[in-house]
Amino acid sequence: MTSQRRLISRLVKRNIKPSNVPTISIENVAEEIIGTDYNKIESFHHYFNNDNNIHRQHDHHFLKKHLFQCEISCPIQDELIKGKDCKIIDLGCGPSTFLLDLSAQHPNSRFFGVDIETTFPSEIKPKNLEFKLVDIIQGLPFPDNAFDLVHIESTLFTIPSVHVNFIISEMIRICKPNGYIEFCESIYNQKSRGIGEKFGKLLHGFELVSNLYETDMHIALNLPKMLSMIPNIKNINLEDQTIIVGKNGGKVGVIMHDILTWFKNSSEFFVNDICKQLNLTKEQYDQLIVDAFNELNVTFSEMIFRRIYVQKSGC
Template sequence: MGNNKSKVKRTLSNSSKKHHQNSQYLLSKESESRNLDKEKELTYYLSNHNDEDIDRQHFNHFFRKHIFQNNFSVPIEEGLIQGGCKVLDIGCGPGSWLLDLASKYENSYFFGIDIKPVYPNEIKPKNLEFCEADMFNGLPFPDNEFDFVHQEVMSFIIKADQWNYVISELIRVTKPGGFIEIVEYISPENSGPVLTNVYKTHFDLCLQRGVDMSLIPNLDKIIESHQNISQVHRDERSFIIGPNGGKAGLVIQDIIITFNTSDLATDDISSKKGISKEEYKNMILRDFKNELKITKPKLKVCRFWAQKNA
């Protein structure tokens, strides 16, 4: 009897252990599936490994540089030239902004972080370092570390309830007397029906993920609400999208088209609109381009910058 009971106990124990292992495996696979879905959902908003996306990021950098006629609005150039300044770029992508600055200001030090390591690891200036990190887990740097902390075009990524945390982290790692700068595009005005439709679809898709694009024009007020910040400045530029905006208009037209016709963007937006991928691509490559010939939609890019209280 004792031996039979032991066998039953062992059988029940093994069965229970096997059930637990199966449950853990299923939970693990479910979690992995959710993470893959989340990664897929965000992929076309992030810098990816494909050459087309990296080229778009580089063009975007040089476009903004052309529009502002400089790489930043904070009054730190003299310090960068003298040397010893430490600069951090959050969500650096392929490192376009940092590569430009590190080559120009050889006596200062530059650091970039991104959740996806698409930045160069080998061929880069000696005063530039990159690391892989998720800003939503906290910036991997001590308090009061940098003279200038910079972040560009993250409005598609940061959820409405994350902005205060992200800004608090920017301020935390900035030295007293140092500067923060956030750069974002603001939705176009005077748009034709095609562009209005595309932007509304992006807006709705973002809201599904908790991202509220309507917050962007008021980022200065959000930054100003934080401790250690007394005044926030807006350096804003506007330009016409398309051929009626000259060379700059044609460049931003190509950037917008490349962004909106990537495979993943096509999948998400055509599905949201309930049309085929072919219909959607025709809308962007034909209807949108034709619309820009007769309209003058105005797009703004704004640098929100502030100095941390000494």
């Protein structure tokens, strides 16, 4: 990969504190969203970063929790509910809404989060939750057979495809025999049902930029086949939840519409790249954004969240 295509991360420490400012969220799911001071990060992983990115990541977690009616789909959820001592790691944890939610509910278990960026809380957190600054492309600094669950969510689509098999092999390595590995990614592109012309064009541009960085926007579609070819895993399970993005999807659709507003205020790098890929001027891109998001509220644009969980074979 050339230096121009190499993913660049500027590690920025953030001050995270509670906020009493009302926010759009799912009724009875999340009463408070954590507010944060933000800085732009120049990498594909945070290509779509703006001042509300952390807020959107919190909403993203509670949206999926609401859709699946649980934080985790694999059977380890039952062990947690019984109060057993489980060891769980989340790769690419970001602001760590997933881990903060789980660790507070299950004090008898231990939780670990890793990310290449310091968006996770460094001080105010449950005692059973730890974080490490890790570039997962370089491997995971944990021993073999260490975790009951290895979890990764909305991360693999930002990883250059050449590294994905290695990351999955590392996930399997640190998972205990008969433990679980769980993935969650979204399926949303210009061929999705109900996509209008304008938003379809925007998604096509994102796919072209994804190809530029050699990442796989369609990883959720390709994962089941990839996993079926790995000899030391078993019991591949897949769960899909579909929503309508925009006003026609009700409260959930409006929240997802809000989450997708990273297109509106994304980094200069993203705007420049997508304009080149779509042969647009900055003014034309701005108009496309306006038209595309207006279109979302009159169409029935379907987005699928896909959870896939597998079990590591016993040794």
